[in-house]
Amino acid sequence: MSDSAKTSPGATAFRGLLAASGLDLSEDRAQAAAEVLAAWIPACLELNEKMGAPTRRTLVPITVLAHASAAQ
């Protein structure tokens, strides 16, 4: 990352995320992860928006524990 990129709000947030994960990444590895995330996050945010629609409030994640009889 360039010096200005290292101090940008996005870079600060990214460092916070890294700290929360407990991963100790070198600068180049952090850069590689940041690039992938930068490519993926806009679509995640778009999906968040779609799933936040009032008509979808009742949808539960597919990870919900299903009783065997109800799942079949």
Next chain:
Amino acid sequence: MSTTSDDPLNLTLAEAARAIRTREVSPVELVRGCLARIEAHDDGLRAWITVCDEEALDAARSAEREVRSGARSKPLLGVPIALKDNIATRGLRTTAGSKILSDWIPDEDATVVARLREAGAIILGKLNLHEFAWGGTSDNPHYGTVRNPWNPDRFPGGSSGGSGVAVAARMCFGALGTDTGGSIRLPSAINGITGIRPTYGRVSNHGIVPLAWSMDTAGPMARTSEDCAVLFDVIAGHDPRDPTTANRAAPPCVPTLRGSLRGLRIGVIPGYFFHHLQPDVESAVRRALSAFEELGAVIVDVPIENIHGNISAQLTIESAEPSTYHQRWLRERPQDYGADVRTLLEVGELMLATHYLQAQRYRTLLREEFLQAFRNVDAFVCPTLPFTATPVGATTVRIEGDVEESMLSAIMQFTGVASLTGLPAMSVPCGFDSEGLPVGMQLIGRPFEESLLFRMAAEYQGVTDFHRRAPDLATRGASKAPPGRPD
């Protein structure tokens, strides 16, 4: 070494099983033929991690004795098959394509392996894959880059790349792969073979190294629909050791393999299934749809309003779940991962829980839409992937014009849908592009209706011969070891 039309290696799995039962061929002859072909060509193709030559020959001799004694009820008696190397085999190294598990020798078979052995199959060995099944190229830094038998300069797809190549190159009669985001269907399409991702919960995952628990599914890869049905009937069904398997009957699919498709309603999602793909792929799949019409099926446009978003949901889930499984290794042995998988695992650690759960909620939405659509159609047909085999080592792909796209997201454009919804999906050879590289189409069915997919594919293969064609390894140079491969 190339095969000839009367070479027993050109038999399909089902034909080989029948020929063994009627004593037209011997299991020993088949195993020897497969081993010779592996010996001749795998230095270049790198489909195999472990070859069990002595054990396979011993098993073949034993199977031959069984046949002579009149015991012919086992459906796979004496048939040489192989396993993706993330499927545990008792007493036999199971690496998952990784350095981390390079010394792991399981003390029990995965459920699917135990069922195959019980059915009389001969395990020839373990097949190469993308490291830990997390990727679509099978460019493996530890066990060599798997190469496409139709053109060794091209990639074989993944993550079950070794399975796709070994079947296409006639090194075994069938294989098992695993599919999280497309890992059975993609290498099936790219190598010109048939492969099915069964309904989530239809086949046990017990003893299989996980990638993403909520989507992982094991399934057959072979030459024909009939071959896959034979394998599927053996491995499908409830397993008390895997709580994700459905506790419901798994009626055999082989007996209903053939039957009229008259009146069958096939759905096509307008604006998605034939959008953003290479022209040769589009024309091959459209010709396949015409073939289905000639077989009596009706093609129906079925909009799926929320189809867009599936690739993002797929990437989010498929990054967060593996990173959870790998969390400890990633801290203790990060240097033992290949560069691409290590980066993806690090990225998965940084995914927000809210992104992951919105992706899981999206699956509910998408599944409901598909289940609703299945009131109007019996199956969907689309390309398996939007392009044919790209050059080995490529991390981007051109689908339209000069725009380079990420291989990872482009490759799952059409396969992610079944992975997210848990629906059964099958890849079937349906043509070749202008460079002679295979094209596959994907059939997607209702939950637990694999039998219909087998029937559709069998009827289609009854009027086409794409599944019968074999790569000519002798003239493609596949026996030569490419430079730069690991020792």
